[in-house]
Amino acid sequence: MEMMVRKMCDNNEIGFYFSLIKKKMDKHMNEGLKKYDLTKSQQDVLGYLHFTDKDPVIQRDIEEHFHISNPTVTGILNRLEQKGFIERKLNQKDKRVRAIVLTQKEQDLHEDIVKQIRTMESRFGNVLGDEKKVQLLEILKELAENLE
Template sequence: MQHSLSRLVAILHRNHAMYVNRVLKPWNITSGEVGFLMTLYQEEGRTQEQLSSILSIDKAAATRALTSLQDKGYIQRRVNEQDKRCKCIYLTQKAKELRQVITTQVRTWNSKAANLIGESTYDQLCLSLETILSNEKAE
């Protein structure tokens, strides 16, 4: 029997999105927004284009997610001092205060998956998927 990687990844993605939507519902943060927060927790001051590229999300979807986060008071846009045409994205105090909660909730899902199949298998699976993705981007 041949397995369909794309089908399994799509189902896994939907399950993960439902989990994130459920656990972050008290803070009104959706699965489409959490990636932006997680990326900004690593480094603030990135442009919308940079975030879009890092997350492999089209610009329209990035605009919607960032506008929603701004409306909810989680991010703010500031004019880039080096290039006045660009706006950089920064976390608000509200978002910073939730960093531990959000990070823990997102990582819990990954930890459950790693525990289910074993840490080394989980790491190898992630490396294999990254290899496939980097090859697809190169083509």
């Protein structure tokens, strides 16, 4: 039994490092986003809304893209709306759902937030170098596709 517990806590497991890196990245991003009164999760949704080619975007699109539950997305959207980053508008195509649109407030902050994200990403480049970074990205994409 002790051997099994030791194995489960082994720092040579890929999942351990994925989790550790994600936690550290989220912590750094959350610290940088404080000045905008945003969290990493909220910024992820704003980024999706900014770059998606779906028109209109509805809540279900966000749930499916991030693989998160309806109540979680509802909470994120409620906070973003309260903070003035998004609006929910009647969808002309389907009156049962509301389209989610970015406000001018998000547009005004977008470039500054993108700079912060690029700064975080550049840390990987600084550590890995360009060739290893490209290799890592290819491996991560392959893993993500095969875990579907």
